Amino acid sequence: MSQSHQRQSTDSALLSPLFWQVAGIMALAIRLVSGWTYWGGASRRLIYATAKLDPTSHAYLANKLVHAAPGMALDLSGFMYWLLNHSTLLHVAIIFFTLVELVVGVGLIIGFATRLMSIIGLGLACTLMIIFGWMGTTCLDEWTMAALGFATSAVTLLTGGGRYAVDQLFQGAIERKNILWARWLTSGPLPLSTPQVIKFSTIMGIVSILFTVGFYGYNFGALVTPLGKRIDNAHHTVALSQATIQGNLLKVHSYITTGPDTQGAYIAQVSLSQDGHVLATYPASSLKDKTIVTIHNQFAPWSTCKAMAYAVRCQLGSKATWSFKLPDGLAFNNTQPLTLQMSNVEGKAFKMTIQP
Missing domain, CATH: 2.60.40 (Immunoglobulin-like)
Incomplete structure (x- = not known):
C-alpha cells in the first residue's frame, strides 16, 4: 500500500463514528464531574439551601454579588451595582443563572446536547471569572473553578458525549440526514476533516491557556512581575x-x-x-x-x-x-x-x- 493510501486510511479511521464514541468515553470523567459541578451550584439554591434565592434572607445570592462587586474584572462593578439597585431585575438574573446552571449540569451528566451544553459552559466560566475570579482569601478557589470550568467545557465541546450519552439516541438519524448544525450541538463526528479537527483542538487549547494565564496575570501578577494582587483580599x-x-x-x-x-x-x-x-x-x-x-x-x-x-x-x-x-x-x-x-x-x- 502506498504512503498516500496509508495516510487516507488513517484519516478515515480517525474521523469514523467509532473514533468519536471512544473520544467521548475518554472524556467521560470530565463530562460527569463538570456536569455535577454545575448541578451542585443550582441544586444548592433550588433544593438544599433555598434561602439563597430568597431576597429577604441574609443568605440571598445577592450577598455574594455585593462582596464580589468591588473587584470585578474589566471595570464592570458599575453594572453590578446598577443591577443590585434594581431588585426585580436582580432576582430575575439570579433565577435565570441558576436555571442555566441546572440545565447545563443535567445536560452534561446525561450527555444531552453535549456540545451545546459545553458552549454554554464556556459562557458560565467566563461569567464566574469576571465576577468572582479575583476572590479567595486562603487560595485562588474562584479563579481555579472558573479556569477549570472553561477547560473542561472546551474538552467536551470537542469530544461530544461519546457512547454513554443520550445524544446517541439521535446520532443515527443526524448522520443519515447529514444535519451539520446538529453535529455542532450534540455528539458524534464533527463535520470537519482530520486536519481541521486538529486545528480546532489546538485553537481551543490555546484559548483555554490564554484565558487561564491571562486572568491569573490580570488578577494576581506573577507572570512578568512579582506576585501582587490587583485587589487586596486580605485587608479591609x-x-x-x-x-x-x-x-x-x-x-x-x-x-x-x-x-x-x-x-x-x-x-x-x-x-x-x-x-x-x-x-x-x-x-x-x-x-x-x-x-x-x-x-x-x-x-x-x-x-x-x-x-x-x-x-x-x-x-x-x-x-x-x-x-x-x-x-x-x-x-x-x-x-x-x-x-x-x-x-x-x-x-x-x-x-x-x-x-x-
Whole structure:
C-alpha cells in the first residue's frame, strides 16, 4: 500500500463514528464531574439551601454579588451595582443563572446536547471569572473553578458525549440526514476533516491557556512581575465620602472596597477633629446606641454595616450612610477643615477631610 493510501486510511479511521464514541468515553470523567459541578451550584439554591434565592434572607445570592462587586474584572462593578439597585431585575438574573446552571449540569451528566451544553459552559466560566475570579482569601478557589470550568467545557465541546450519552439516541438519524448544525450541538463526528479537527483542538487549547494565564496575570501578577494582587483580599479598606455637617448631625458614606469576604471590617471608634484637637468621639458603646448613631445600609439585608457588642461589622462591598448626633454646644472654626476618622479593631485609621 502506498504512503498516500496509508495516510487516507488513517484519516478515515480517525474521523469514523467509532473514533468519536471512544473520544467521548475518554472524556467521560470530565463530562460527569463538570456536569455535577454545575448541578451542585443550582441544586444548592433550588433544593438544599433555598434561602439563597430568597431576597429577604441574609443568605440571598445577592450577598455574594455585593462582596464580589468591588473587584470585578474589566471595570464592570458599575453594572453590578446598577443591577443590585434594581431588585426585580436582580432576582430575575439570579433565577435565570441558576436555571442555566441546572440545565447545563443535567445536560452534561446525561450527555444531552453535549456540545451545546459545553458552549454554554464556556459562557458560565467566563461569567464566574469576571465576577468572582479575583476572590479567595486562603487560595485562588474562584479563579481555579472558573479556569477549570472553561477547560473542561472546551474538552467536551470537542469530544461530544461519546457512547454513554443520550445524544446517541439521535446520532443515527443526524448522520443519515447529514444535519451539520446538529453535529455542532450534540455528539458524534464533527463535520470537519482530520486536519481541521486538529486545528480546532489546538485553537481551543490555546484559548483555554490564554484565558487561564491571562486572568491569573490580570488578577494576581506573577507572570512578568512579582506576585501582587490587583485587589487586596486580605485587608479591609474603608472608603469614606460625602461627609456633611447639617446642624447637629454629621453624615458620611462608607464603602468597603477591599478585604476578605469571609469576615468584616470591624469599626471600633469614630472621631471628629479639627487642627489636631478632638471635637467628638464615638466609642463602640456609642456606635451601637441608635439615639446617637444610625446606619442606613444600601444593600440590606444582604451585605451590611451592623452594630455589634464591641464594634460595627461592615462586610466586603457594603455601602452605608452613617448619621452621628454631634454633642450639644459643639463649636468649631468655620474656616478650617475638619477630619473624620474611623478606626478598626486593629488600630488602622481611615480618614477624610470635611469642608465646614
